[in-house]
Amino acid sequence: MGRLNRLLRPRSIAVIGGGVWCANVIEQCRKVGFQGDIWPVHPTKPEVGGLATYPSIETLPSAPDASFIGVNRNVTIEAVAALSAVGAGGAICFASGFREASAELLDGAALEQALLEAAGDMPIIGPNCYGLLNLLDGAALWPDQHGTTRCDSGVAIITQSSNIAINLTMQRRGLPVAYVVTAGNQAQTGLAEIGQALLEDSRVTALGLHIEGIGDLRAFEALARRATELGKPIVALKIGRSDQARAATISHTASLAGSDAGARALLRRLGIGQVDDLSAFLEALKLLHITGPxxxxxxxxxxxxxxxxxxxxxxxxxxxxxxxxxxxxxxxxxxxxxxxxxxxxxxxxxxxxxxxxxxxxxxxxxxxxxxxxxxxxxxxxxxxxxxxxxxxxxxxxxxxxxxxxxxxxxxxxxxxxxxxxxxxxxxxxxxxxxxxxxxxxxxxxxxxxxxNLPAMTTDALFLEPPADKGSTLSEAEAKSALAQFGLRVPGADRAISPETAAAVADSVGFPVVLKGEGVAHKTEAGAVALGLSTASQVETAARAMPTDSFLVEEMLTAVLAELLVGVTHDPAHGYVLTLAAGGTLTEILKDSRSLLVPASRTHIRAALEQLRIAPLLAGYRGAAPADMNAVLDAIDAIQSYVMANPVAEIEVNPLMVMADRAVAADALIRTGGET
CATH class of the missing domain: 3.40.50.261 (Succinyl-CoA synthetase domains)
Incomplete structure (x- = not known):
């Protein structure tokens, strides 16, 4: 268990504070049969929970392996500093009012920084957490009732919600629980580090994570990698499906690739199973405890x-x-x-x-x-x-x-x-x-x-963030940039008036597509005209558009299917690659799959095969099958551009898929977070 060993498997526990929460910790330690020393600390009370107190941390018989700090947030910082100074093994910080309360308390972030400085190298869990239960060895740094019993082996559960942790301990499903740990606001020690430490215990068979937010993605990758090495499965219940990862609305991708899509893609990539409610969470852990995958x-x-x-x-x-x-x-x-x-x-x-x-x-x-x-x-x-x-x-x-x-x-x-x-x-x-x-x-x-537990993808996530500020490239600029990385685009030229658009169309070759530049969602705005076959039609269409500059392109024919291929930067999960039904069907069908960059051709092909429009790619009702290698090449080109030029957002919609090629009919690039 490394750094967290003494805290998770203590032989001595200090309980700091004199309130009911601290008395409860002592009671719960007795109930689970803790065999080590329990040392209450209080400057004035002679006893807490029936045990004689020590007036200060410095007067304890030795440095405690684990400490429960049940005092206010300011005194918590003082206690953490004293414990660190004497060489304690770690502490549970029960108090709230730190960074998690920044919206309500102006000093919350500053106090959390002070807490981290006080801890130094000593591990702390929390603040704003209930602590931990070790039902294998019998240790309860836990200030409330719980429903668990001792076991010889079982699953470990980590949650960011103390109340949900209590509820889970009350289960009557026969699930043996080896550890319950509440992570609080993860000021220093995150879910991933705690999870990896618990998995190192040979008596733990599987790990359950209730996740409100993922902080250190590299640490999560390390957790998943170690779980794979140990052959111990992870089950996750990730909340927040209704939130969007980004507020941008200039593309369809932004509405499809919300935080839930990113989270699901991340968990699949890391080989972590996902459930949608607490009952399934417990049942999955129960099955995995007995059978494994x-x-x-x-x-x-x-x-x-x-x-x-x-x-x-x-x-x-x-x-x-x-x-x-x-x-x-x-x-x-x-x-x-x-x-x-x-x-x-x-x-x-x-x-x-x-x-x-x-x-x-x-x-x-x-x-x-x-x-x-x-x-x-x-x-x-x-x-x-x-x-x-x-x-x-x-x-x-x-x-x-x-x-x-x-x-x-x-x-x-x-x-x-x-x-x-x-x-x-x-x-x-x-x-x-x-x-x-x-x-x-x-x-x-x-x-x-x-x-159906997925295999972990070994390639590391691409996490380089885009610039804080940027701009939105024109369609012509976006296509030119992507073409340099191998994306195939139609023959095209720009025009700055209806008359020049008609002349340009002659050089491009009829039939053509006319698009108004500088207009988002061109179809809805009346800024696109298809299949124009004469210069007169081009000029007339241009005059009806709400813009003074135009893009004239070759008209793509024999199209089997239209795809959307988009990438958005999701700060919580990396770069989300969205594959969906494209063109006018995007909003109607909402038929999409999400992966994280970089995604392999194997995983991309599998995601495409899961789309409802997949039969069109395979050759529907006697039609020719799509050139899937060309589709995969196009998606690889888009990923390559992102990894060479981290951007806030890219969307190619539609990618016109034909029997012998795949061509980007439209493209958008937003280079930074603010425009």
Whole structure:
């Protein structure tokens, strides 16, 4: 664990302050069975939490491994300085009112800088955080109640929200939690550094991150790289989908590439699985704790109800989960176990003929799990223990366990409702190595994540920022700049009047496209005319446009598809490469995929194949297929320009895709953050 080892796995804890929060820390340490020394520090109170106090940090028996500082923000700085001076292992800073409150407190940023200077080389977590729970060794620098229990191995959870951390500790899903750490405002120590330290503990099986904002992208890359090396998966719940990374509205790309697009692209690039709610977060961690990443998305499901089988199929429909048809081997085995009356399928409704017959259920589940499958599921909602007898349900558990032994495949028991998976049952299933899924939707999200974890991209992100100020290039200037990096553009020339536009059109060659310069969103503004075939048509069209300068271009024909290719600088995630349906379809379809620069040709091709307009690129209804190498060359040219000339924004829309080439019909470049 390196720098954070003493703080995360302390053998001595100092509790600084005399309020209820500090007394709670002492109580929670007792509850989790902390075996080390606990030293309360207070200048006037004789005892805190039933323990005799020390009047100052300097009078402690030795430098504490970990400290909980539960005093106001000004005294927190003094305490941090004193702890650093005596060689303490690290501290939790509970107080708020630092940089996170800069909008409300004029001195917040200055006090945070003073806190960092006071800490020096000593690690601090926070400020404005609850602290940490180590349930492996029994340490609780935690000022409130929590619902966790000790475990021998489990998952680690880091969150920037202390209240969400408390809520997660109250889960009743049987998930063994090894660590809970709240990061607060990450003044010194960020999620990535904490996460890497936790993953180094051999008893931690997976890492869960609740993320409000990502600070150090290089540190996040290092975290993902180390997780890959250790073979320990990461699950992220990233909030902020409604925010836009940028306020600019001069391009379609800016509206498509919001902060959520950048965050999702970043997490995919780093090989981190993403979920959208807390329930799926816990279910995914539970599955990964037991099975690790699944070998494929091919699963089988069995239940004693046709309704449940249908619900399973429907629940998986929106995910990348496959219920493959039964093979002859599976069908023969199931027919032998179930007899002639049961319709065989996957998901399977095995009816109730074999209910209560452990041998028959084992034979059924074992037959179903033959073939190329990564996971078997038995749908089973457990009865209320206060009103019902669950003895027959225990036989199903025994049969699932016997099937796992016979087949060597992981299995889960899935309660369709979270209410019908009692905590005691979930804990028993976990102890047997059976995944106790709580809720169909949550289970499908977890399986989808575990089966489709992306491989980490090894190329480092491009993070060089654009200039603070810049300008917006004209279309002709943008095309010329991009053409120098290999982007193909139409033959064109400029004109400064309707009359000269007509003359230029003769030299370009009819038919032509006429565009008014200096106009954003030309189609909406009436500043573009297509397919003009005479000089007279060109002059007439020019006079109708709201501008005095024009671009005359060759008219591109035999176009198979129009793409948008854009790059925007997202300060939180790097440069977001957006691929979308282009032209007039951009706003209508909102059909886009996002990657981060630099993106490989393999990943770009895969993203293009996920677009709804992908069939047009493949050759739709007998049309010729697009020249995909030309498309990839065009996108590479745009990326190369960005990496050589960091800019705020580039958009090529449309990139006209044909059977033998890909040509940028329009281009925009904004060079800096302010114009």
């Amino acid at each position: 699944l070998s494929s998305n091919r699963i089988a499901s069995a239940s004693c109800s046709g309704g449940e089988a249908s619900l399973m199929a429907d629940a998986a429909h929106t995910y990348q989960i496959d219920f493959p048809p039964l093979t002859p081997t599976q069908s023969d085995g199931l027919r032998a176990a179930l007899g002639p009356k049961v319709a065989l399928a996957n998901p399977l409704d095995y009816h109730t003929y074999i209910w209560g017959d452990a041998a028959a259920m084992t034979a059924t589940f074992t037959a179903l799990l033959q073939g190329d499958l990564s996971l078997g599921i038995v749908v089973l909602d457990f009865p209320r223990t206060d009103r019902c007898d669950g003895a027959e349900w225990d036989l199903v558990i025994d049969s699932v366990e016997a099937t796992m032994t016979a087949t060597g495949r992981p299995m889960g028991i899935l309660a369709s409702l979270t209410d019908t998976m009692p905590e005691a049952v979930a804990q028993d299933l976990m102890a047997r190595g059976i995944v106790p899924f709580s809720g169909m939707k949550e289970a499908m999200a977890a399986i989808d994540l575990a089966a």
